[in-house]
Amino acid sequence: MTVILTPYWSDGTQRLKAEPQPPQPPPRGHFPAAYDDALHAARCLAQLRSKDKPIEKYIYLSQLKHANENLFYRLCLAHMAEFTPIIYTPTVGDACLQHSHIFRRPEGLYISIKDKGKVGEILNSWPHKSEARISVVTDGSRILGLGDLGVNGMPISIGKLSLYIAGAGIRPSSTIPICLDLGTNNQEYLDDPLYLGLRQSRVSDEVMTEFMKEFMFAMSRAFPKLLVQFEDFSTEHAFYYLDSFRHRYPVFNDDVQGTGAVVLSGFLNAAKLSSGASGQPLTSHRILFLGAGSAGVGVAMQLLSFFKLQGLTQEEARHHIYLVDSKGLIFDSRGPMADHKKYFSRKDYNGPPLTNLTEIIEYVKPTALFGLSTIKGAFNQDVIEAMAAHNARPIIFPLSNPVRLSECEFDDALRWTNGRVLFASGSPFPDALWEGKVHYAGQGNNMYIFPGLGLGSILCRASAVTDAMVEASSLGLADSLDEDERDSELLYPRLNRIREISAYIAMRVIRKAQEEVRDPNYAYNIEAYRRAIQGVDRNSALRSLGDAQLLTYVTSKMWNP
Numbered sequence: 108m109t110v111i112l113t114p115y116w117s118d119g120t121q122r123l124k125a126e127p128q129p130p131q132p133p134p135r136g137h138f139p140a141a142y143d144d145a146l147h148a149a150r151c152l153a154q155l156r157s158k159d160k161p162i163e164k165y166i167y168l169s170q171l172k173h174a175n176e177n178l179f180y181r182l183c184l185a186h187m188a189e190f191t192p193i194i195y196t197p198t199v200g201d202a203c204l205q206h207s208h209i210f211r212r213p214e215g216l217y218i219s220i221k222d223k224g225k226v227g228e229i230l231n232s233w234p235h236k237s238e239a240r241i242s243v244v245t246d247g248s249r250i251l252g253l254g255d256l257g258v259n260g261m262p263i264s265i266g267k268l269s270l271y272i273a274g275a276g277i278r279p280s281s282t283i284p285i286c287l288d289l290g291t292n293n294q295e296y297l298d299d300p301l302y303l304g305l306r307q308s309r310v311s312d313e314v315m316t317e318f319m320k321e322f323m324f325a326m327s328r329a330f331p332k333l334l335v336q337f338e339d340f341s342t343e344h345a346f347y348y349l350d351s352f353r354h355r356y357p358v359f360n361d362d363v364q365g366t367g368a369v370v371l372s373g374f375l376n377a378a379k380l381s382s383g384a385s386g387q388p389l390t391s392h393r394i395l396f397l398g399a400g401s402a403g404v405g406v407a408m409q410l411l412s413f414f415k416l417q418g419l420t421q422e423e424a425r426h427h428i429y430l431v432d433s434k435g436l437i438f439d440s441r442g443p444m445a446d447h448k449k450y451f452s453r454k455d456y457n458g459p460p461l462t463n464l465t466e467i468i469e470y471v472k473p474t475a476l477f478g479l480s481t482i483k484g485a486f487n488q489d490v491i492e493a494m495a496a497h498n499a500r501p502i503i504f505p506l507s508n509p510v511r512l513s514e515c516e517f518d519d520a521l522r523w524t525n526g527r528v529l530f531a532s533g534s535p536f537p538d539a540l541w542e543g544k545v546h547y548a549g550q551g552n553n554m555y556i557f558p559g560l561g562l563g564s565i566l567c568r569a570s571a572v573t574d575a576m577v578e579a580s581s582l583g584l585a586d587s588l589d590e591d592e593r594d595s596e597l598l599y600p601r602l603n604r605i606r607e608i609s610a611y612i613a614m615r616v617i618r619k620a621q622e623e624v625r626d627p628n629y630a631y632n633i634e635a636y637r638r639a640i641q642g643v644d645r646n647s648a649l650r651s652l653g654d655a656q657l658l659t660y661v662t663s664k665m666w667n668p
């Protein structure tokens with residue numbers, strides 16, 4: 108008797124069946140005599156390029172990944188800038204929206220609220236249990252800027268893990284994409300006969316929290332070496348579950364911490380260019396955020412590091428950051444507000460509500476404007492011209508995803524600032540020509556951070572992902588521009604160097620983790636301490652390596668297709 112997985116339906120129906128293996132059908136063909144691997148790669152690339160719709164390309168690549176994983180990743184690594192927008196943002200957003208319609212076969216693990224009480228059993232059915240190192244977990248409640256997509260959020264977990272494999276050389280069998288089905292409040296999906304998830308609205312916070320506790324405990328038991336990346340949980344839940352679990356399990360939240368780290372990194376490079384042009388010190392920057400959700404506040408928290416690195420206190424740093432939500436500038440006397448907004452609420456403004464973004468810019472005079480609002484076109488001509496009026500090199504980062512929700516387009520930003528803008532967006536924009544010179548849109552997407560942060564945390568068996576480790580990943584990224592990239596005023600390195608960059612970031616993260624482990628506060632509790640000890644042997648060996656040797660070690664641990 109062999110255990111067969113009849114995976115992973117989210118309706119809670121029987122998942123594990125003890126059945127005899129069905130006999131394998133005989134091969135239905137064999138390769139022609141002149142078949143050649145390299146030629147086949149070229150053939151697959153030609154098939155991909157023959158498709159004109161991005162979603163068709165996505166479907167083709169999903170099938171290719173299933174049919175020939177090695178070939179898929181080989182092509183992916185060789186054509187990173189071409190593949191990333193298909194297997195990841197922005198096309199993965201469409202794949203999520205249509206998941207229940209384009210679904211072919213299960214990939215990853217769907218766990219539903221109906222599985223409560225037996226989550227451990229389900230996890231134990233995962234085929235590559237002992238190899239598990241990284242899981243991306245979403246509950247589908249806030250996929251990119253697209254809202255509550257229920258189990259249609261699964262492609263986000265899959266897409267992020269494809270980048271772990273391609274970008275950081277994590278072994279495919281070490282990854283577990285997970286989508287939790289806790290219901291959905293998306294009526295269109297509830298009415299859609301093809302929708303793959305439970306036909307019920309989202310469970311209450313109390314029920315969800317009980318479920319999350321069981322889930323995280325079961326994960327730590329089933330996969331003792333696993334790092335968990337929370338992805339695209341709705342704002343309140345993103346903060347709450349990160350705070351609840353980060354001292355108990357190795358976990359980080361990509362939208363709060365990954366996005367924060369990637370923006371800090373791009374801002375470090377942009378601020379140097381901007382201060383170089385204005386002659387103003389780095390401590391004089393002021394940052395205005397449009398959007399105060401998990402990503403907005405997460406980025407704002409991480410940006411405090413920028414000012415602290417220049418010698419300011421946390422309290423002084425806070426004064427340099429302004430948040431705007433749907434009701435305008437956030438200030439104390441405006442009235443009650445969600446907890447996560449309070450820290451950045453201004454105490455130094457008591458006037459009437461400031462709701463118009465251009466007016467807010469006149470008042471704040473920011474050197475940098477960040478968009479995490481998912482309001483397409485919110486950075487209109489007036490807004491960008493207001494930024495350009497008082498900055499030699501205005502820093503403008505429309506970070507909302509996918510691209511059709513971007514606060515502004517790259518060529519508009521160039522035009523309205525006369526080519527002076529320092530620009531990064533969440534989703535990719537093509538290069539643009541302005542007055543005979545090619546300008547590059549930076550992509551301030553957490554894809555530059557999570558592969559390296561994850562790889563470093565896994566290799567040193569960190570029992571927790573600390574703030575200092577996240578900051579180290581960000582500084583590592585900022586430092587990884589090469590000479591040509593600096594000369595071209597790039598804010599982020601070119602994507603075709605992703606493996607080199609991830610290895611470097613992982614090295615910096617391991618170094619920081621080693622410093623943290625000496626800190627007694629590191630052993631947050633007995634469980635974490637036990638896991639920290641597990642990693643000690645390996646870490647004492649790693650500690651004796653110089654940076655260059657550690658980098659070689661990290662690179663040697665990468666899986667290659």
Ligand SMILES: O=C([O-])CC(=O)C(=O)O
Binds near residue numbers: 552
């Ligand atoms: O997935 C992406 O492209 C970036 C991200 O985490 C988000 O927008 O939620």
Ligand SMILES: [Mg+2]
Binds near residue numbers: 251338339361362
């Ligand atoms: Mg996300």
